[in-house]
Structures are given as structure tokens and as C-alpha cells.
Amino acid sequence: MKKPAFIITIDTEGDNLWQNHDRISTENTRFLPRFQTLCEKYGFKPVYLTNYEMAMDEAYVEFAQDVIARGQGEVGMHLHAWNSPPLQPLTDDDWRHKPYLIEYPAEQIRDKVDHMTKLLEDRFQTKMLSHRAGRWAFNEYYASLLLEYGYQVDCSVTPRVTWQYSPGNPQGKGGTDYRAFPTHAYFIDPSNISQPGNSSLLEVPMSIQFKHSALMNTLKQGYDRLRGKQRSPSVHWLRPSGNNVDKMQRVAEQSLAEGNDYIEFMLHSSEFMPGGSPTFKTDQDIEGLYNDLEALFAWLHERAVGMTLAEYYQHKVK
Numbered sequence: 001m002k003k004p005a006f007i008i009t010i011d012t013e014g015d016n017l018w019q020n021h022d023r024i025s026t027e028n029t030r031f032l033p034r035f036q037t038l039c040e041k042y043g044f045k046p047v048y049l050t051n052y053e054m055a056m057d058e059a060y061v062e063f064a065q066d067v068i069a070r071g072q073g074e075v076g077m078h079l080h081a082w083n084s085p086p087l088q089p090l091t092d093d094d095w096r097h098k099p100y101l102i103e104y105p106a107e108q109i110r111d112k113v114d115h116m117t118k119l120l121e122d123r124f125q126t127k128m129l130s131h132r133a134g135r136w137a138f139n140e141y142y143a144s145l146l147l148e149y150g151y152q153v154d155c156s157v158t159p160r161v162t163w164q165y166s167p168g169n170p171q172g173k174g175g176t177d178y179r180a181f182p183t184h185a186y187f188i189d190p191s192n193i194s195q196p197g198n199s200s201l202l203e204v205p206m207s208i209q210f211k212h213s214a215l216m217n218t219l220k221q222g223y224d225r226l227r228g229k230q231r232s233p234s235v236h237w238l239r240p241s242g243n244n245v246d247k248m249q250r251v252a253e254q255s256l257a258e259g260n261d262y263i264e265f266m267l268h269s270s271e272f273m274p275g276g277s278p279t280f281k282t283d284q285d286i287e288g289l290y291n292d293l294e295a296l297f298a299w300l301h302e303r304a305v306g307m308t309l310a311e312y313y314q315h316k317v318k
Contacts, residue, residue, distance in 0.1 A: 005262040006304035008046040012269040014053045015276045028273040029060040042297045044306035049078035049132045074308035076130030100137035100168040113145045130309040153309040157205040159183040207238040207255045207264045238265045245295045
């Protein structure tokens with residue numbers, strides 16, 4: 001590639017899943033065409049990593065089928081274990097605790113992956129090739145299922161970040177610790193997903209950089225331990241959070257300076273809708289988001305080429 005790939009990943013899911021719901025709406029579907037139009041303006045191709053409730057939304061299916069038919073994006077799989085069939089409770093209130101898929105028994109994990117893969121392929125009439133785990137929870141067994149079901153790309157790894165302090169099942173050990181994982185794309189070792197191997201599953205980690213120097217991070221972690229606090233290192237993502245274009249540009253520049261041939265952006269589909277997330281609550285917030293996206297995309301248009309995850313995979317296997 002003459003230019004690095006710019007990969008846009010959208011966790012395509014119900015409205016404001018940060019709240020504790022007993023039901024999920026999918027009104028954010030109506031706000032996706034505006035984002036798609038912006039991407040196409042700059043030649044970028046989003047990957048809509050789609051979960052169960054969105055796959056059941058007829059308006060979203062129609063929208064995504066059109067994107068696929070025109071070659072302007074990709075649909076992949078995103079799985080939230082607590083509301084993805086078949087449903088078998090793991091905790092006293094799965095909707096409140098939102099347990100990680102990897103906390104379920106192996107048979108239930110397989111059943112959920114099987115159901116979601118077949119549902120998505122039926123709804124969108126295309127092979128599922130790309131995947132991101134719900135709540136970023138990934139392990140070797142999960143990877144083996146992706147290989148078995150013919151997935152080519154996973155993008156669940158968040159380097160420099162640990163989710164072990166973010167509970168799912170109250171009786172569990174938290175999420176996956178990615179602090180020792182590579183920051184570049186690699187074909188995984190199925191027996192140890194934190195290192196390269198000879199499998200056909202390409203891992204494309206998120207573009208994430210430390211906020212502070214290595215020395216400052218060490219000091220901060222030591223200070224946290226003294227205070228009895230446990231939390232992940234402070235990082236910046238290639239992800240809008242409101243008035244953070246400069247930080248996103250810095251993440252992109254640092255990621256490329258490390259030798260990566262791609263940069264990976266993410267957002268949730270619900271964040272395009274006023275009130276669909278804790279971050280963008282009002283119409284004014286959404287306009288601010290689009291101002292930031294316009295500035296970022298214009299800046300990246302000169303520096304990168306838009307690719308889906310499946311297209312990036314094809315470049316890696318050539």
C-alpha cells in the first residue's frame with residue numbers, strides 16, 4: 001500500500017446501552033445515513049459491526065444491504081452475550097451486570113456465536129468475515145470459534161488497556177487484559193492470542209496511545225496502588241469524545257510512527273443520535289461531533305486510504 005489504511009469500525013448496537021434497560025430500542029438506525037454520506041465524501045468505508053437487536057431492525061437491514069451492494073462498507077459481527085440468543089441467564093440480572101461472553105460455559109458461547117453468525121449471514125446475504133467482541137472480551141476459545149466459522153479478521157484487542165477491573169459477572173474476574181498484546185496487526189497464535197502465530201485469523205488492534213510518558217505512567221500506577229485503586233493506564237483512543245480532534249490526530253501520527261500500516265477508528269452507532277449515549281446528549285453535541293469528524297476525515301484524506309477490515313485482510317495475505 002502506498003498509503004496506510006484508515007479503518008472505520010462502528011459498534012452497531014441499540015440505543016444507550018450504558019443505561020440499565022429491560023428492553024432495547026434501535027432508533028439510532030435513522031441517524032446512520034448522515035454518517036455514511038460523510039464517509040463516502042472522503043472515500044472511506046465503514047465497518048458496521050452489528051449485534052442482535054440491530055440485525056432484527058428492518059430499517060437497519062435495508063440501510064446496510066444498500067451499503068454492501070454499492071461496495072461502500074462492510075457488515076461484521078458484534079455480540080453482546082446478555083441479550084443475544086439463545087438466552088440462558090448467567091447471573092441474577094444479566095441486563096444489569098452485562099456479563100462478558102467469555103464468562104459463559106463453552107457450549108453457550110458456541111451456541112451464541114453460531115446463532116449470530118447464521119442470523120447475520122441470512123439477514124445481509126453475505127459471508128461474515130469481520131468481528132469485534134462485545135465489551136472487548138476475547139480469549140483463545142472465542143478465537144477458535146471465529147476460525148471454525150470462517151471469520152478472517154478480529155478487532156477486539158485494545159492494546160495498553162486492561163478490562164480486568166471492569167466487572168461483568170459479579171462472581172467473575174473481569175474482562176481481558178490487553179496490556180502485553182501487540183499494537184500492530186498480526187495473525188494470531190490460537191493457543192496464545194497475545195502473540196503472532198500461523199492461523200488464518202488476522203488481529204487488527206485498535207489505535208490507542210498512552211496519554212503520558214512511560215515514566216509518568218509508572219508513577220501514576222504506583223500512586224494508584226498506594227491509594228488502593230485499580231484501573232487501566234490512561235490512554236487516548238482514535239475515537240471522538242467531544243472537541244478532541246487534536247488528540248485523535250496525535251494517536252494516528254503516533255500509531256503510524258510506530259510502523260503500523262493502518263489506523264483504526266471506532267464509535268458506537270448510538271453516538272450519532274442525540275441522547276443515544278452519555279457523551280453526545282443534545283443536537284448541539286451531535287453537530288459538534290460532525291464538526292470534529294469533518295476535520296479529522298479531511299486531515300486523514302491526504303494521509304490514508306479508506307478500507308474495510310475485509311479489504312485490509314486481502315492486502316495482508318497478498
